[in-house]
Amino acid sequence: MKIVLNGDPHDVAGPLTISDLLVQLNVDARRVAVEHNLTVVKRAHYDSTQIRENDQVEIVNFVGGGS
């Protein structure tokens, strides 16, 4: 199924949860934050949050920055 991941179209084998997606992408869940359809998902809910067709997912982390 198609989702929008970090602003770009992305094909994933669905259905899947946020946890599944992070595993597929090889992303350490402890170091990122995830937004699902413009709502921040708490880490405790990664396992239970289902991603559906056309959903928007943002995965962010900390990078170097000052101001």
Next chain:
Amino acid sequence: MDPLIIAGRTFTSRLIVGTGKYPSFAVMQQAHEASGAEMVTVAVRRVNLSDRTKESLLDFIDTKKIALLPNTAGCYSADDAVRTARLGREAGLSHWVKLEVIGDERTLFPDNEELLVATKILVKEGFVVLPYTTDDPIICRKLEEAGAAAVMPLGAPIGSGLGIQNANNIRIIREFSRVPIILDAGVGTASDATIAMELGADGVLMNTAIAEARDPIAMAESMKLAVQAGRLAYRAGRMGRRMYASASSPLAGTLK
């Protein structure tokens, strides 16, 4: 030196530093150590999904000793800044945010109207909000009234290294403010940091002045000392200025 207290949290160091623009993460780590900073700013950005091999910033920050202060750099509206702050809170598991809402790409000056809107929203959501603002005493007062935990007036444009352009405004903000003042942006060298502290700032935040120095580690140490010197001078109270000389040695007993 007397500690800095922001939102009930005590810091021994009055210097806050950034994590951007360093020649390498290793140099950044040593510069952080040399600076004595107990809080560093970080930016919130999309994970690079195409290349997962890159080193992670967090491998080079001992978060047991150094608190992370997520920023909302690059946001041009209150909505974007609020969204970024919420993501930063989840990524860092801390409700502190260095709030930035930028109004113009070339100057990176803050959009104070949007900043005030975002501050109100985030304070309501329980954030400790540290807003980056222009050196305007009135907007600083409004931010304080909106619940900001500190105000962060700029000394000069971000990354400019021009030093404090309007010293008198910083002095007036000192007079007006009941929350800590962190001078943020514009410091170019150690004397700028000292001047900020002498004007009554409670702390200084800088990134480029250290990261772009020829020797960032040495500059970090110099900034640590500069902030301490400025604080001590502020507390000590400087002498009055005179138009003419006033001899330090007694006039009595001079050979005639």
